[in-house]
Amino acid sequence: MAMSQLAALPSAVALSDAHHQNNELSDALAALQAKQDELLAVTACLERTNEQVEALNVRLNEKASALVSADRRKDEFLSILSHELRGPLSAVAMAAQLLEKGRDYGVDQGSQGVKLGQLITRQSGPMSRLVEDLLDVSRVSRGLVSLNRTAIDMRDVVGAAVEQHAPAASAKGHAVVQHVP
Helix, strand or coil: CHHHHHHHCCCHHHHHHHHHHHHHHHHHHHHHHHHHHHHHHHHHHHHHHHHHHHHHHHHHHHHHHHHHHHHHHHHHHHHHHHHHHHHHHHHHHHHHHHHHHHHHHCCCCCCHHHHHHHHHHHHHHHHHHHHHHHHHHHHHHCCCCCCCCCCCCHHHHHHHHHHHHHHHHHHCCCCCCCCCC
16 A cells, blocks of 8 residues: 555656746745735825825815905906096096186186196096996906907908098098008
């Protein structure tokens, strides 16, 4: 029976092959363990990076909210400013017109009052347009005015501008020539 048991034992070659395969499996297992450790380190690094990104997103959202709030306050300020400026400018323009009309009541055209009225009228005109523009910007930014964009023929725009300014140009001895394709 000892002989039969001996015959049943694996040969030295088979044992050597099994030992060699066991070593290969051990090496593969060690390599997998090293890769797993490497992946765990990369995962930890990614988690830290993700936390940093989340913190940055929170800060960006806070800054975006602050910018929206600041923009709203700016729009409110422009609206209040333009409304507050509109009243005094209207009074100034009316007073200037009354000073200018002094000539209609027999006041000399060269009088100081008439000249001051003309000066005030000239200076208050651009300011009034600026205030009106501020009001328009305020209305647009608050959504009270909607803009409809449409294609226009620029020849019509140029023609209207030339027509509007032609009398002033003629009065000063200028000729306006229009060349539109």
